[in-house]
Amino acid sequence: MIGISPLAREFWEHGRSALCPIYDMHGHMGTFHSIYFPRAEAADMIRTMDECGVRMLVFSHHHALFAPDVGNVPAVEAVRRYPDRLRAYCALNANYPEQLEVALADFDAYADVFVGFKFLPDYHKVALTDARCRPAWEFAEARRLLVLTHTWRDSPYDGPAIVRQIAARYPNVPLLLGHSCHDDWDAAVALARDFPNIYLELTAVFDDRGPLEKFCAEVGSHCLLFGTDLPWFDPHQAIGALLSADISDEDRHNICHRNAERLLAPFLT
């Protein structure tokens, strides 16, 4: 089977676990140019979450990331439709600093929606360290907002060297490394060891055999976060991988919910 632990048994038989709820810290929503999504809208995603035992999804809407004309409006609407199940990152595209400025000015009006910011540097072609991003970083630093950023090995926009500068400069920002500097697992480990404000988010890591064990052994599961890019990846695939890895159920609890509960607590009161 996929594991011999009590958690494995529960997920295998029921598809979800009452004792191990999941907080998916890296989601999206809506149509996207290069992928067919059978379940791209909020209602379908909520059904998937129900089946997989995902208590809450924190997401950035595809249209907010890829259509500056639209912005974060669809994310706001979705969170307010499902306030018990969804929170959003305010997606920022620093190619449009005037929009970024407005987003910061209006942020407090969406305290029920946003837990922080989402950067997508490899796609926007703006490095995290670019001066146009600085107002957002300073805003997040002052308010201790979560920041999820896409990270990938060797990237000049969001690779490990860039992340290191940001983590040192803004120590009060819980910095969630989307995809954990994918394929440069040693760099991800080094960053998590060096900076207590860094969390390794596991979207697209779950389909690689080995990094989960490496992260748990070399950093510890206290800084790992569950993520799926939903509606991209089936959460059951991620859960199956998590249950297959040579780690403990305590590690799995940390990854699935404990770490996220701690991070989200200030925003869910």
Add this chain to the structure above:
Amino acid sequence: MQTTPWRVFQKKMLSPFEGIVNANARRFSGVVAGRRFPEAVKLIYNLRIVRFVSHGQRSEGICVSLTATFFFGLPIVRPLRPVPTAEMLLAEMDRAGIERSLVWHIAQHDASPQLGNRLLADAIRPHDRLVGCWTVLPNHAHEFPPPAELFDQMRQQRIAALRIFPTAHRFQANAVSLGDLLEAMVARRVPLFLSMRRGANWAVAYALLAEFPQLVCVICDHGCWGEDRSFRPLLSRYPNVYVDTAQYLLDGGIEALVADYGPGRLLFGSGFPESYHGGMMLALRHARIGEEARQAIAAGNLERILAEVIL
């Protein structure tokens, strides 16, 4: 010698889930698609359905006895968790509750098909639970035996399928390069595996199938970027094309594909050893499809494909 149409032979001699342990082949004379195979051999693999083993017990609700895409051996670039031997592969299969697998050796891709094929044959020889998949090249430089001899070697070594890696091995996958072999594969229903992650791409698959529309072709490792827009046209056009579930991480993908094409075109693959067995196992276990569809994807479809191979 009296000839026997192989389908009649199959009907007489086989039931879909009949197990014949340690007897991988029976000789017969056959006619397939109007062509005579006087010494053809119909492989009869052990087709016992074995359910996923859960916590030391048989687990109800799903069975995966035959998977399509595993490899073992040491890649040229060391992975975090290598699986160097067939014995270690079998241990991992036991851990996941997987009974049988169609496997290949990474040296077939990374080093050379000739070396990798030999390593594979030697490694699986003691293990009836493993069925092999060899890699081939164009034959114009006489790097491989002619098709009839190749198939004979496959039968002797318990090899039931073939792979090509045309982009990695620097040849053209078309009738000019591989026509004799591919025509013979069509006639004998030998499946060809094409990995979109390693050694092939969509352009290769489209061009190849345009020339050999009846080829039994399994497109595997098609990627986590929801490749439906690429493989669905092939499923629509070519009746013997299949896709596997390795890397098919798309939420709702299995359900949508079954709804549009039925359960018969999808084969279970986990992506092991580069991915965990359990990821796609849990996804399939809880997919919103019927039990018959789940069983077909988990095992039945590949069993049917292999049951039709004539060597």
